[in-house]
Amino acid sequence: MVLIEKASIGQAALGQLEPTDGDPLRKFFYSLSPQTVYRRFLSPVARPDQLERLHLLDVDGSQRQALVAVVDGDIVGVARYARDQKRPELAELAVVVADAWQGQGIGTRLLAALADAATRTGVEGFAVLTLPDNQAALRLLRRLVPETRLRFAGGVLEGVVRLRAA
């Protein structure tokens, strides 16, 4: 991974996920609780190989980009987007933070950095899909864009978070 923001005392550093980061990403997956996995993937996932077809290491910095939060060399959070193929001005968003590091501002920092990176590549909004009971995700989105409004459909909250150009 490539460091993009150094760590202050007691904080995580931010970096850019690279296609060669398979091992630390797998280690991160195994550190997550089943509930955190379920909230991220909207279904249970037992092993990381079940996610191979999501191409989570396929990051080109434009169509797909992923930022990681790192503490002592271990990934403790990932925020990523994948551009919508039909509407390239929109990108699907996913954020996950290790259970032990939730509630400490890592998601906020990751999402803010990802939003900056996304707007630089022409992304105008994040398409969001989250479970209604995921209050942390809802708070995170409203911190990024306070006027965020999501609608309930098919058992999930969905909507578009419009990004402001830097």
Next chain:
Amino acid sequence: MIRLADGAVFARLVDLAVCEPSMSVVELRVGRLRRPLQMELRVTPWRPGRSARALVELVPDERRVPLTGAYFEAGHRLLDHIIDELVVPEAHALKESPGRPRG
């Protein structure tokens, strides 16, 4: 008919001329960053010989998986699409013919 039971996403009885049960594997995907879920698409003739009706259902491979509503909705859309594609003209003709008994 739509039902949610026994691990099946849902089943629907439609006018579909099939003679033998069939099963194929399909995948439901919600977005590009969520895991696709494999499901069995089962088509079962319903009272064969008397009408052109069949039961169409999507059954998750992992029966104990608690699917989220997003996958249910994707399943509904998939079945609607499949049924639209599969409903045979004869079945429509049966519907429109007032003199024919319907099962």
